[in-house]
Structure formats: C-alpha cells, structure tokens
Amino acid sequence: MYRYSVPPMLRNLRALSAILAKAEAHCTARKIEPEALLGFRLFPDMLPLTRQVQLACDFAARASARLAGAEMPSFPDTETSFAQLIARIRTATDYIESFDAGQFEGAESRSITMKQRGGEVTMTGLDYLTGFALPNFYFHTATAYDILRHNGLEIGKMDYVGS
Template identity: 45%
Template structure:
C-alpha cells in the first residue's frame, strides 16, 4: 500500500510537536527545580548567530503549519511570534497541533503534484508537493525541533534521546 501525503506529513508533524512540547515541559521543570529564571532558557541559543529557543519553536511551528497549508491549499493560522515563556511556547505547540490535527485527510488529495512556490532570499523556488514535503518541509521542521532540544540539553536540562524520539508503539 502506498503512503499518502497525509500519512507522510500530519502524523509526523503531530508526533514532532508532541515531543517538542515534552522537552519544553522538562525545560520548565528544570528551571523551577534549579532556581533558574525560565526566560534564561527561553532566550538561550547555541551560537550568537543562531535563533533562540523561542525562535526555534516558532520556526518549527511555522514549518509544520505552512507545510500542511501549502499541501492542501488551506490558510495556516497566523501567530504573532511573541512567545516569551514556556507556557507561551507550549501554547504555540498546542495551537499548531490543533490546526494540523483538524485538517481532513481528503484535503491532501492531489497534493503530491500540487505546485508549491516559496520566496527565498534573492529567488523563488518551485516544488511539486511531494518534493516540497520530503526535501524542505520535513527536514526544516526537524532541524528546528532538534535545535530546540539541543539548546535545552546544552543548558543542562536532563533530556535524552528518548525524550526526543518519544514513546515507541
């Protein structure tokens, strides 16, 4: 049986968002237990020229919702990018999850062939929906989820591989 575009995207994004929320909750708990100002972790980054934890969560959210929107032709919900706390970031994950989970699988019919255009700095890129999802959407989403995990780990939050991967069913 062939894997549908819905199956290749929605469950993957939902699981990634769930695990991102899991490591964020561990970050909040660590800050409380260690007496660390939570905003220190929310604004932490791996290198001076990289996004903060908050920005990584925002970009993961944006990529997940935009990928689903571009593949289905639906409008992604606008989000202000003003999250400043763990609760805000968890709320962002939940809103993104709600949007993605609410999309009817039938909306993905023909999405593998749908033309997806993206404006990049200095040029525009055209993909088929399948190429977009597999070559940009999924890798970009997991880049930001992984970097958020890495920031928390670098800041001493006790997270490990299974926190990132999640429960294995």
C-alpha cells in the same frame, strides 16, 4: 502525503511540548531564570530557543496548509515563557489536526510556490515536503532539544522522538 507529514509532525510537536514542560520544571527546581534558557543560542549566529520553537510550529502548520491547498496560518511571534510556547504548540497542533487525509490527495504533484530570498521558488508537493518542509521542521525541533540538553535538562532520544 498526509501520512508522511501530519502524523510525524504532530508526534514531534507533542514531544517538544513535553520537553518544554520539563524545561520549565528544571528551571523551577534549580532556581534558573527561564529567560536564560528561552534566550539561549547554541552559537551566537544561531536563533534562540524561543525562535526555534516558533519556527518548528510555523514549518509544521504551513506545510500542512500548503499540501492541503489551504490558506496559510499566521502566528504572531510574541511568546516569552515556556507556558506560552507550549500554548503555541497547542495552537499549531490544533490547526494541523483540522485537516483530514482527503485534503492531501494529489498533494505530491500539487505546485507549491514560496517566496524565498531572491524571488519565488516553485516545486511539487513531494519535493517541497521531502526537500524543504520536513528538513526545516526537524532542524528546528532538534535544535530546540539540543539547546535544552546542552543546558543540563535531563532528556534523551526518546524524549525527542516522542510516543
């Protein structure tokens, strides 16, 4: 479970951090107010870039905590700049890196209970990771990428995938 959660989430968060640094440089080079990108939504009923990054961090950190049977972290949603979003990613990656593979032993069958709209949902760790945590994590990282690509940032698939 560790292998299928922590390394890919760390890779994508680091890639997202690099993309945000490129976005900041893009704004500077083209004299674009950063707020124009930070507040951009792909569609009016979708969340803006800042919130997409915050949620990507939250899904990665909370998934790691739940699967390791640890207390879930809480990050205040106060970021208003690219530098602050990059710092939030660093905070999330530092937290995720604090776990070792041994803490994930038995996580596939561990009971995970979450509050959802309309009540609580309980599932196994495997179902949680594959059916909830990873899909949501990738949705928010991909949407952040899409917002920036849509706004002219010269990035490609390898920027999203990371190294």
